[in-house]
Amino acid sequence: MKRRSLFLNTTATMGFIFLYAPMIALVVYSFNKSKLVTVWGGWSLKWYGELFRNDQIIDAALLSFKIAFISASVAVVLGTMAGFVLSRFGRSRGKMILSGWISAPLVMPEVITGLSLLLLFVAMESAFGWPAGRGTSTIIIAHVTFCMAYVAVIVQSRLSQMDETLEEAAMDLGAKPSSLFFLVTLPLIMPAVISGWLLSFTLSLDDLVIASFVSGPGNSTLPMVIFSKVRLGVSPEVNALATLMIAVVAIGVVAAMWQMRRQTKLLADQE
Amino acid sequence: MSIQTGSAWVDGSGSRLAKYNFFKRINWGRASVFSVPTLWLAIFFFIPFLVVFKISLSESAIAVPPYTALLDWNAEDAYINLKLNLGNYLFLFEDSFYIDAYLSSIKIAAVSTFFTLLIAFPIAYLMARSKPSMRALLLALVILPFWTSFLLRVYAWMGFLKKNGLVNEFLMGTGIIDQPLIMLQTDFAVYIGIVYTYLPFMVLPLYSALEKMDMTLLEAAEDLGARPTTSFFLITVPLAVPGIIAGCVLVFIPAVGEFVIPSLLGGSDTLMIGRVLWDEFFLNRDWPMASAVAIVMLIVLVLPIMLIRNSQGKEETA
Numbered sequence: 001m002k003r004r005s006l007f008l009n010t011t012a013t014m015g016f017i018f019l020y021a022p023m024i025a026l027v028v029y030s031f032n033k034s035k036l037v038t039v040w041g042g043w044s045l046k047w048y049g050e051l052f053r054n055d056q057i058i059d060a061a062l063l064s065f066k067i068a069f070i071s072a073s074v075a076v077v078l079g080t081m082a083g084f085v086l087s088r089f090g091r092s093r094g095k096m097i098l099s100g101w102i103s104a105p106l107v108m109p110e111v112i113t114g115l116s117l118l119l120l121f122v123a124m125e126s127a128f129g130w131p132a133g134r135g136t137s138t139i140i141i142a143h144v145t146f147c148m149a150y151v152a153v154i155v156q157s158r159l160s161q162m163d164e165t166l167e168e169a170a171m172d173l174g175a176k177p178s179s180l181f182f183l184v185t186l187p188l189i190m191p192a193v194i195s196g197w198l199l200s201f202t203l204s205l206d207d208l209v210i211a212s213f214v215s216g217p218g219n220s221t222l223p224m225v226i227f228s229k230v231r232l233g234v235s236p237e238v239n240a241l242a243t244l245m246i247a248v249v250a251i252g253v254v255a256a257m258w259q260m261r262r263q264t265k266l267l268a269d270q271e
Numbered sequence: 272m273s274i275q276t277g278s279a280w281v282d283g284s285g286s287r288l289a290k291y292n293f294f295k296r297i298n299w300g301r302a303s304v305f306s307v308p309t310l311w312l313a314i315f316f317f318i319p320f321l322v323v324f325k326i327s328l329s330e331s332a333i334a335v336p337p338y339t340a341l342l343d344w345n346a347e348d349a350y351i352n353l354k355l356n357l358g359n360y361l362f363l364f365e366d367s368f369y370i371d372a373y374l375s376s377i378k379i380a381a382v383s384t385f386f387t388l389l390i391a392f393p394i395a396y397l398m399a400r401s402k403p404s405m406r407a408l409l410l411a412l413v414i415l416p417f418w419t420s421f422l423l424r425v426y427a428w429m430g431f432l433k434k435n436g437l438v439n440e441f442l443m444g445t446g447i448i449d450q451p452l453i454m455l456q457t458d459f460a461v462y463i464g465i466v467y468t469y470l471p472f473m474v475l476p477l478y479s480a481l482e483k484m485d486m487t488l489l490e491a492a493e494d495l496g497a498r499p500t501t502s503f504f505l506i507t508v509p510l511a512v513p514g515i516i517a518g519c520v521l522v523f524i525p526a527v528g529e530f531v532i533p534s535l536l537g538g539s540d541t542l543m544i545g546r547v548l549w550d551e552f553f554l555n556r557d558w559p560m561a562s563a564v565a566i567v568m569l570i571v572l573v574l575p576i577m578l579i580r581n582s583q584g585k586e587e588t589a
Contacts, residue, residue, distance in 0.1 A: 008393055008396060008397055009397065011390075011393035012393040012394045012396070012397040015390045015391070015393060015394045015470075016394065016412060018390065018467070018470075019412070019413075019416055019467070019470060020412075020416075021431075022424070022427035022428055022430075022431050022467070023416065023419070023424070023427055025427065025430065025431060025437055026423075026426075026427045026430065029430065078307065078308045078311055079308070081304050081305075081307055081308045082308035082309075084304060085304060085305050085308070089301075089305065094305055094309065095305075097309065098305070098308065098309050098312075101309070101312050101313075101316070101317070102308075102312065104316065104577065105312075105316055106521075107520060107521065107524045107525065107573070107576075107577065108524075108573065109524065109525055109527060109528020109529075109545060109568070109573065110525070110528065110530065110545075111528050111530055111545045111548045111549060111565070112323075112528060112548075112565045112568065112569060112573070113316075115323065115548065115552060115561060115562065115565050116319035116320055116322065116323045116565065117315065117319055119319060119322045119323055119326055119558070119562065120315070120318060120319040120322050122336045123322050126336070141315060142315075144311075144315075145311070145312070145315045145316055148308065148311070148312075152308070177298070177300055177301070178300060202418055205420070206420045206421050206422060208422055208531060209530055209531065209549075212553075213552075223420070223422050226422055226423070226426070227422060227531070227535075230426050230429065230535065231534070231535065233429075234426075234429055234430045234433070238423070238426065239430075241423075242419075242420070242423040242426070242427070245419055245420055245423065246419050249415060249418045249419045250415060252418070253411050253414065253415050253418065254411075256411075257407060257408075257411050260407070261407070
């Protein structure tokens with residue numbers, strides 16, 4: 001028994017080292033003074049300066065943030081609706097169709113999703129004249145489509161864990177369906193909605209393949225710029241960018257954990 | 272349980288009133304909550320596959336868009352010409368390049384999925400068996416990379432694996448090797464990249480399966496004289512099967528169609544179908560051929576796995 005738990009601890013620790021070693025190396029080398037990425041030339045913030053002076057990266061980042069913000073917001077509305085249908089509507093053929101469809105974007109290879117959406121946009125343009133050309137709006141449509149699936153799954157699982165008696169009580173007291181949803185259900189599933197929004201924002205910000213298919217000329221998102229840069233080899237500016245992203249995510253995860261801990265503590269105190 | 276609205280309760284059946292009520296009974300709020308996301312998915316996720324299928328039957332042409340029309344309206348003698356070109360599909364099966372690409376994608380994805388499972392299992396198991404406070408910390412450690420950029424995580428391995436990268440420096444510094452190993456731009460790097468980036472997708476479903484496990488089963492087995500390895504393979508693994516299947520699907524399908532990892536970490540001879548599709552589309556600008564590659568990939572690789580998964584989901588809910 002003892003020996004196995006030692007074995008378990010060692011293998012799991014190695015798993016975590018595997019998970020973190022490349023990221024730690026990236027962070028450390030982003031502070032490297034030397035232009036040769038793997039030769040250590042002393043600590044420096046030089047590449048962060050270079051990063052903020054690089055207009056191409058800054059413009060692409062602004063575009064990506066805009067796309068991610070809009071996509072996440074639309075995806076949260078559509079995904080919450082879908083999640084609500086899946087867990088609160090009675091059995092029907094329509095619901096079966098939706099429940100079969102909703103998880104498909106989650107596992108579809110990105111190249112297929114990207115190609116099929118692009119061909120749809122081209123066909124639609126020649127049939128109805130919309131969308132005229134491709135750019136920000138087509139990227140947003142594509143991102144909403146796969147992000148809403150993630151939101152639906154999160155919201156659905158939250159709704160199915162939730163106690164239905166509060167909703168039933170509101171119904172007995174004569175609440176209309178709309179006020180029932182906005183005054184009772186929505187506040188209860190808010191944590192799921194927020195994490196769905198955050199996940200959608202991250203996924204949209206990170207997407208390279210689908211955006212490459214459906215974007216037009218002059219609409220390079222941040223991943224597209226990064227990809228074209230790193231394809232030629234390791235770039236110290238990208239190291240600096242990666243470090244900033246890791247820092248933001250780490251702060252977010254720590255904050256979420258702290259919040260969760262506080263909530264469980266509050267609950268424990270109440271009991 | 273469904274939320275019912277008032278009007279459904281009050282209508283009498285068989286009367287003329289019922290007919291009138293029919294329109295009132297369609298609850299527009301409910302209907303739109305259902306139809307807006309469903310229509311969105313239909314238009315932007317399912318119809319596109321029909322378009323892809325249509326274009327896979329056309330011919331590549333130097334035009335905008337670069338393919339021929341299937342239907343040709345001839346006004347003079349009032350003929351509609353339907354031209355279906357199966358040439359793309361025939362070419363797919365004649366040219367061994369494409370078949371090799373499909374097979375090698377399956378091989379790479381299968382091997383990587385296996386190693387992902389191997390690395391993920393101890394992590395998930397440790398998480399499921401540790402104390403709640405430790406569990407939250409480990410969960411956060413697994414989720415954190417999942418929230419950081421996929422592209423940048425692949426990129427991190429470029430600096431790690433290259434000829435004068437950290438792995439080689441370390442191995443040479445410790446005297447294990449005296450010549451730098453060529454690791455970047457090989458299939459080996461592709462395996463590492465896939466295992467690394469998809470690890471959280473495997474850990475999370477495994478963890479949720481193992482967390483539900485009743486630990487007293489293991490104690491009972493031990494009391495009855497089972498050795499730890501026996502009870503692991505006869506109790507723990509079978510109970511983790513739903514998690515194993517879910518995790519393998521989540522890793523295998525996207526890995527088969529992976530483009531970023533083989534193009535950044537793989538060599539020019541690393542053949543993967545996602546990359547072939549990309550090159551067919553962006554370099555050769557042969558949209559019909561790219562469509563045919565996508566359709567075959569969909570039918571041969573994605574559809575069977577999704578059907579298996581769906582039937583399993585139904586069994587569980589039944």
